[in-house]
Amino acid sequence: MAKPTEVTDSDWDTQVLKSDVPVMVDFWAPWCGPCRMVAPLVDELAEEYDGKARFYKLNTDDNMQTASKYGIRSIPTLLVFKGGEMVDQVIGFRPKSDLKKSLDKAFA
């Protein structure tokens, strides 16, 4: 079963930027209520896109370097990457259909 895995400041480049398939990263923190609403939706997408895309979670409390590099100023924020480039972002809690639409931009 495909599940989102943790990514950190130190393995960000190898896991996310050098991925050969599109990547969705869920920026979250333990204290953030809406983040806990987004997490199960990302879990579902990870199953649906198994083999086609990879899914990561980045804890912004522990990985401020990456969070600030991408100008994260509010969580949850989801970033979508393709070939090391950010192609889309979703800020705040959105329904699953919006998350899917955002991820699909990496396949356009």
Added chain:
Amino acid sequence: MAEREYDIVIIGGGPAGLAAGLYAARGMHRTVLLEKGVVGGQISLTEMVENYPGVPSVNGFDLAQTMLKQSESYGMETEYVETKGIEKTGQKWRVTTSGDDTLIGKAVIVTAGAEYNRLGVPGEERLTGKGVSYCATCDAAFFRDMEAAVIGGGDAAMDEGLFTTRYVSKATVIHRRDELRASRILQERAFANEKMSFLWNTVVEEVLGDDQVTGVKLRNVVTDETSEMPLSAVFIFIGQHPNSTFLEGLVEMDAGKHAIVDEWMRTKQPGLLAAGDVRQNSARQVASSVGDGVTAAIAADHYITDTFRD
């Protein structure tokens, strides 16, 4: 596009809606609750709820999740869609949503709550989530050692402004009047906090920045002088408005667009009820909203029993 029949359709998943759902489902009514965002509404963004009787202290999101599970355990269904409209169809109500199906209810309980007001200035919407925030407890941590503005002069502005000082180097309260509306205790705390300063008689004309907030353009309402202030975050707390757009033209409303209801949460439309922050004179507390929701569910139960007896 299918039509689905329910006894009770509840619009909005805050404390009022969740409590109404619990009573409706326990009353053996086929019940669906519609939520466009996060279950819990305003409390899902609250770090700690400390004034819900019987629960000494609880995270707002956790409290909402507990309420949701309790209501669902009695058969309440939950759907994550936005409500588009309500209209009468025979003796029932038709609810259209952003989802595929149309929902038919013998009774509809509107618990859509309230939403924060926006300033309505250029740059605000574009930079939301990029330095513009309506929730300090959610976002302040991203502005460690940076400067922030706090817009507003009420309890929320002081409360959240004080919270930002855990992180920011300086929080400037920008208020259009020359005194605060906030309760005395919060005013005293704010004035005593050395990270907080105050800019009176001043309004924000524009939020500046390309992909991040870099400052605000200000105007003094007395002298009409304009100025710019460099900063990284703008926290906005200037009151709220009820989510009552889909009730317009359908029920009586006050000047603030709150639905007018009787003591049973009934509007003048049979089978259409409103409870919690969306109604006139709500006390705007978790406990009072729960009470509202329960009252509305009991009234809906009586209405359905009287009107639809076969």
